[in-house]
Amino acid sequence: MIDKERMTEHVMDIIKIDSLSRKEKDVALKLQKDMEEIGAECFYDDAGEKVNGNVGNLIVKLEGNKPDAPPFFLSAHMDTVGPGEGIKPRIEDGIIKSDGTTILGSDDKSGIAVIVETIRAIKENGVAHGDIEIAFTICEEIGLLGSKHIDMSKFRARHGIVLDSSTPDRLVLRCPSADHLEFTVHGLEAHAGLCPENGISAIQITSEAISNMRLGRIDDYTTANIGVISGGRATNIIPNQVRVVGEARSHDEETLKEQVNHMRKCFHEAVSNYEVTLHDGLSAEGTTYVAKLDEIIERSYDRMDVDIKSLPVVLVEAAVKNLGYTIKRHTSGGGCDANYFNKFGIECANLGTGMYDLHTVNEYLVLEEFYRSAEIMLEAIRLNTKIPS
Numbered sequence: 545m546i547d548k549e550r551m552t553e554h555v556m557d558i559i560k561i562d563s564l565s566r567k568e569k570d571v572a573l574k575l576q577k578d579m580e581e582i583g584a585e586c587f588y589d590d591a592g593e594k595v596n597g598n599v600g601n602l603i604v605k606l607e608g609n610k611p612d613a614p615p616f617f618l619s620a621h622m623d624t625v626g627p628g629e630g631i632k633p634r635i636e637d638g639i640i641k642s643d644g645t646t647i648l649g650s651d652d653k654s655g656i657a658v659i660v661e662t663i664r665a666i667k668e669n670g671v672a673h674g675d676i677e678i679a680f681t682i683c684e685e686i687g688l689l690g691s692k693h694i695d696m697s698k699f700r701a702r703h704g705i706v707l708d709s710s711t712p713d714r715l716v717l718r719c720p721s722a723d724h725l726e727f728t729v730h731g732l733e734a735h736a737g738l739c740p741e742n743g744i745s746a747i748q749i750t751s752e753a754i755s756n757m758r759l760g761r762i763d764d765y766t767t768a769n770i771g772v773i774s775g776g777r778a779t780n781i782i783p784n785q786v787r788v789v790g791e792a793r794s795h796d797e798e799t800l801k802e803q804v805n806h807m808r809k810c811f812h813e814a815v816s817n818y819e820v821t822l823h824d825g826l827s828a829e830g831t832t833y834v835a836k837l838d839e840i841i842e843r844s845y846d847r848m849d850v851d852i853k854s855l856p857v858v859l860v861e862a863a864v865k866n867l868g869y870t871i872k873r874h875t876s877g878g879g880c881d882a883n884y885f886n887k888f889g890i891e892c893a894n895l896g897t898g899m900y901d902l903h904t905v906n907e908y909l910v911l912e913e914f915y916r917s918a919e920i921m922l923e924a925i926r927l928n929t930k931i932p933s
């Protein structure tokens with residue numbers, strides 16, 4: 545029932561439409577047209593205004609031909625990371641890849657194309673289905689902002705699938721909580737050659753803090769990273785300010801709290817080691833300057849942990865079995881829109897679409913897995929009509 549040729553053509557078409565985060569409008573308009581052509585109702589929420597983007601989340605509703613079946617939810621994100629402008633996809637030996645100068649954007653255009661083809665095939669073949677509600681989200685790549693600000697009043701569905709992970713061999717049930725950390729270290733500026741003893745180096749403090757920090761993989765379920773350091777102006781100036789941005793993630797809230805506190809403590813301790821007293825004539829004892837720290841700790845998103853007896857899991861596993869494939873339950877180290885949907889009351893697992901080496905110019909899409917993902921979705925939606933609503 546899945547039309548592989550049409551599905552391939554569609555994913556190639558939407559990959560060619562640039563859609564960096566906050567600039568998803570062009571691809572949204574194309575999807576709106578595709579969905580309206582098959583008789584679905586489309587509208588946008590106000591998430592775009594809230595995050596300063598050029599369009600909101602595209603919400604699509606397709607009325608079921610089995611009104612007694614429970615509504616089913618589907619989602620994929622429209623934005624991509626960079627370098628993602630002027631992508632030139634090409635098909636080679638069963639995979640799609642870019643020309644090597646940009647990402648491919650199969651993350652998450654493949655998820656979108658799986659949804660669109662599933663809906664097209666369902667309509668074309670008169671497959672039994674309940675109401676289908678779709679969220680094509682914005683700004684997933686910059687902190688799940690589209691799903692965070694989605695207008696939940698537009699949805700009736702209480703279960704469904706997000707299509708935004710690597711392989712349909714796996715169904716992602718668990719994603720971690722994540723905290724965002726920002727530290728600004730304030731030292732004291734001085735001429736590095738004439739009077740370095742009059743300065744406090746914010747770079748030195750920062751290095752001390754980070755060198756004492758546990759980073760990378762902390763345990764099976766916890767990771768931490770310092771991703772950005774900026775500061776300093778010239779080699780002959782003792783730097784007075786450094787900004788450091790990092791993150792910590794865990795499937796366990798207690799461990800996450802411990803890790804974040806550990807990272808904070810490293811900065812607090814390093815900062816407390818630095819002060820300088822200047823005899824500047826203001827007073828006999830001189831003036832003492834101490835290093836200072838500003839910190840911002842914010843929750844990026846809460847963890848998800850989908851019950852193995854929940855409908856998304858039961859439906860996908862039954863569909864996979866009916867089709868003669870296999871699938872494993874998976875715990876991921878990354879967050880996705882499903883983190884928010886689960887939090888907001890739509891139980892969602894995350895099914896892979898065949899995309900690999902994401903967020904690099906080597907990203908590629910395995911066509912066999914991509915088609916399989918759509919077959920699984922179609923069968924799961926058909927099975928969903930057999931559930932009493």
Ligand SMILES: [Zn+2]
Nearest residue numbers: 621651652708
């Ligand atoms: Zn993605």
